[in-house]
Amino acid sequence: MTGGCEAPRTPRPSLQVHWKCCGVYSRIYLNRDETYFAGNCPRCASPVRIRAVKGGGSKSRFWTVE
Ligand SMILES: [Zn+2]
16 A cells, blocks of 8 residues: 555654554554554454654654553
8 A cells, every 4th residue: 555656765644553442453554644544453453543742742653442
């Protein structure tokens, strides 16, 4: 699912997520507009959207999804 000419050496920012619903971990990625991280639980497909904070705020790269 890559554009083709997008440089692979600049990876999309990602967030490590702990899905409390299923007790699993996965990674979600920043959306195209860089406004939020979005993804789905790998097991039950429960969606999550976490607002991206630019230039400060929480630098946490790990989130727990209730
Ligand atoms: Zn789940």
